[in-house]
Amino acid sequence: MAVSPSAIQAPEHVQEHGEVFTRRWVVDLILDLVGYSADRDLVGMRAIEPACGSGAFLVAMIERLMDSSRRHGRDLREAYGALAAIDLVPRNVGLSQAMARETLHSAGVRRNVAQELADAWIRQGDFLLEPPTEHSTDFVVGNPPYVRLEAVPRDRSEAYRMACQTMGGRADVYIGFYEHGLRALRDGGVLGFICADRWMRNGYGARLRAMVSGGWAVETVISMTGVDAFEDEVDAYPAITTFRREPQANGPLVVEASPSFGPSEASEVGALAAKSTADHVHKPAFRGARLGTWFSGSAGWPHGSPDRLALIADLEARYPSLEDETTGTKVGIGVATGADRVFITENPELVEPERLLPLALPRDIASGEVQWSGKYLVNPWNADGLVALEEWPRLSEYLSQHRELLAKRHTAKSGRWHKTIDRVIEGLVDCEKLYLPDFKEAIFPVRDSGRTYPHHNLYWVTSDKWDLRVLGGLLLSDVAGLFIEAYSVRMRGGYLRFQAQYLRRIRVPDIDAIEAETATALVYAFDRRDRQEATRLALPLYGLESLPD
Ligand SMILES: C[S@@+](CC[C@H](N)C(=O)[O-])C[C@H]1O[C@@H](n2cnc3c(N)ncnc32)[C@H](O)[C@@H]1O
Known part of the structure; x- marks a missing residue:
């Protein structure tokens, strides 16, 4: 999409440009990872630096380019197209050009050639x-x-949204840099950035993740939290990621660096990346592992130690998901009303008894069993859709008293003023099911024998094939916890915020491979809420002896 940059506010007036400059050893690591090395004929290749600042990457690239030209007997005057760097801020462009001239000149390049190259690049x-x-x-x-x-x-941010398909919601500007950087790659070309890692998990990164899995292989993910990677302190969780334009075959090398990670560890990681196999590496300043596969689609990428990520990738490849057609297992979320004050009541006489459902709230399951608090959902739905109010005079009279409030809700804009946000699923109340609260320190499955309907802070799981107490035992185990911790965001106070899409990623063993004795023991562990025992029983069902840290 062509948007005229001159038509929008000049960069001099832009207050914030995200100017944080990268340390040389980090630059060298990234250049090593992408293969920008002097043994290749770099004069005949093309490299882009899309936000060059004062030239931290450029200086290292020019040095490697000159080295390459010597090794390959190339004249640097053939290299006008070898580099393309850009920056929004004129002062940074001036600084980068000066650095480029200086680097060339001090290596013996004539001043006029150095000037021409710097201007061209x-x-x-x-x-x-x-x-x-x-x-x-x-x-x-x-x-x-x-x-x-x-x-x-505003004018610039709107132009960005138009120019970048992946930049939705409250995105960060760097999303567009990934998008256009990835698109610019030839087949086999590689992108390497150090950047904030938020997009790998959060909502605004979803489109970019989907784009990546549509044609680029994730080759390296190095979490750099707390590492002294920049000239200034940065209030972000940075990561180095590299992507190659080719389908994902093997998984990436995943590294978790600790704050003492520095130049010598960077060389070690560079060497590890060059090998196609890397066993699990545990060093004082970093841990690393090469994964068998990577995670596809728009769903958030998991986080955690490389060993745990490798295990998750392996389990995802080998075992079926919790939600599965072959076992008729479904995962859903309870009902959001948009007006709990109106739709939740303790009065069993309020409307026709058929229009009341016993409602389960998170506090009703805090003990590990459903202890219904006596709250009802006023249910405006039946199997065919919203009920006709004229058929339910007491319901009609009650809801009409609150019509003004109900009609103001966003969900009622269609004119269906007496609906709850979510449709109530006919028959769910009578189904045996597991509940899982959406906000808890750890995964917490609780069985409902078929007496209540879940409120929207509870997820539910039903199944045609599973004995739900066996499944409850598996979900109570740390193996299920491994998935939840890797995919969910841990909030202040140590609470995990669950989402249905993450629950669906939990892998379960083959139902028929669970021997009767183990199943009975899982039921017993579930009934006693014995997480340790549930974990002990679950591990061998996944072919595991223990879980990594
Ligand atoms: C985080 S700094 C990195 C600079 C350099 N690459 C380094 O690593 O030291 C980001 C740079 O992006 C530039 N920038 C911001 N928005 C830009 C845009 N839309 N196009 C090009 N450069 C931009 C800023 O001026 C700043 O120099």
Whole structure:
């Protein structure tokens, strides 16, 4: 999408550009990971630095380019197209050009050639509004700006949204750098960024994750939290990621660096990445593992130690999901009303008894059993849809008293003013089911024998084949916890925020492979809420002896 950058506010007036400069050893690690090395004929290749700042990446790239030109007998004057760097801020462009000239000149390049190359390579512009041609480059490297779209002047942020398909919601500007950087790669080309890692898990990263899994292989993920990677302190959780334009075959090398990670560890990681196999590596300053596969689609990527991620990738490849057609197992969420004050009551006489359902709330299951608190849902639904109020005079009279309030809700805008946000699923109340609260320190399955309907802070699981107490035992185990901890966000106070899509990622063993004795023991562990015993019983069902830290 062509948007004229000159038509929008000049960059000099932009308050915040995300100017954080990368340390040299981090730059060298990224260049090693993407294969920007002097043994290749870099003069004949093309590399893009989309947000060059004062030239942290450029200087290292120019040094490698000169080395390559010597080794391959190339004249640097053939290298005008070998680099393309851009920055929004004119002062940074000037700084980068000066650094480039100096690097070239101090290596013996004549001043006029150095000047011409620096001018050809580095220019002022907006990478998101003047993106490179698709399939045009071999490398994209850099440290794109971390700037929330809200902090960008409105005309510019709107232009960004139009120019970048993956930049939805309250995205960060760097999302667009990934998108256009990835698109610019030729087949086999590699992108390597150090950037905030939020997009790998959160909502605004969903479109980018889906795009990545549609044509790019994740090759390296290095979590750099707390590492001294930048010239200034950064209030973000950075990660180095590299992607190659080719289908994902094997999984990436995943590394979790600790704050003492520095140049020598970076060299070790560079060497590890060069090997196609890397066993689980445990060093004082980092841990690493190469995964068998990577996670596809728009769902958030899991987080945790490399050993745990490798295990999750392995389990996801080998075992069926909790929600599964072959066992008729379904996962859903309880009803949100949009007006609990109206739709929840303790008065069993309020409306026709058929229009009341016993409602289960998170506090009703806190003990590990459903202890119904006596609250009812006023249910405006039946099997065919919303009930006709004229058929239910008491319901009609009661809801009409609150019509003004109910009609104001967003969900009622269609004119169906007496609906709850979610439809009540006919028959669910009578089904045996497991409940899981959406906010808890650990996964907490509780069985309902078929007496209550869940409120929206509870997820529910029903199954045609599973004995739900056996399944409850498996869900209580730390193996299920492994998935939840890796996919959920841990909130302040140590609570995990669950989501149905993460519950669905839990893997379960083959139902027929569970021997009767183990099943009985799982039921017993579930009934006693014995997580340790449930874990002991679950591990061998997944072919495991223990879970990694
Ligand atoms: C995090 S700094 C990184 C600079 C350099 N790559 C480094 O690693 O030291 C991000 C840079 O992006 C530039 N920038 C911000 N928005 C930009 C845009 N839309 N297009 C190009 N550059 C931009 C900023 O001026 C800043 O220099």
